[in-house]
Amino acid sequence: MIYWNSFSDFLHMGGYGLYVWGSFGVTAAIMTIEPIVVARNRKATLSRLKRQMRAEARNTAE
């Protein structure tokens, strides 16, 4: 079922290793980093909005 004879064959990609793994590496990096950035943005936005809401509540109470 598996096409490759050995793991080193798989890494070597018939001489195209640099091009194939260069493509997969950058794609994997982007698809890992993008969700992390989105999640961080969400956290930062949430805490900023909560701070603002508390500040507004204090101002109206005074």
Place this chain on the structure above:
Amino acid sequence: MTHRFNLYHFASPATFYPLAGALIPWFAAVSVLFGLAGLYLGMLVSPTDFQQGEGYRIIFLHVPASWMSMFIYLVMAFWAAIGLAFNTRLSGMMAQALAPTGALMAFLSLWTGALWGKPMWGTWWVWDARLTSELILLFLYIGYMALVAAIDDPRRADKAGGLLLLVGVVNVPIIYFSVKWWNTLHQGSSVNLTKSSMAETMLWGMLLMAMCFWMYAIAVALARARTIMLERERHTDWVKAVLAGGEK
């Protein structure tokens, strides 16, 4: 009380926000499953290509990224049209939420294309119709994001950005049909409804990877849309309720 199904109900951010939150983990999980299946078929099971050797395996990223770069733009243009026609709040937020992912897909299409072109054509880049129009697509994404970011009033930013999206949509059929309309170095489409030039495992690997990219894009865009909604609707009661509820 009537229980008529109403699309406007889902177009309201207050309804959409929790719905999107519930859907994101499912889209993410399905994306991972499709990705694992696609990588297994494409990278481990599929045989070599008789012309391109193992270098052809870049197709499992290049084609999904290219498809998504065009499809996301069409979805953004659709939201722009809805927003300009009906003045709905949600549409501009959706277009903005999709843009960075679309830009990354266009970049990945060019990046994987360059790494594929070098061993097969002997060059990283040529100014041919397919490559140039895809580069223009990347610039359209970047231009849209810069334009929207430069305008302080969100509703006006949506209108200006929406117009740019609608004008730029002409580029998508140009990308798609460029390999037919002009002589280009780029090969024709690999998938054809009547006959496909690919072996069956390769085709399935590629389609599974395309589904993986699609579900990924939906999950990330929904997550981004939720943050944009909180920001833009921060003075409304529903956002205050969300914030007071200890949302993390």
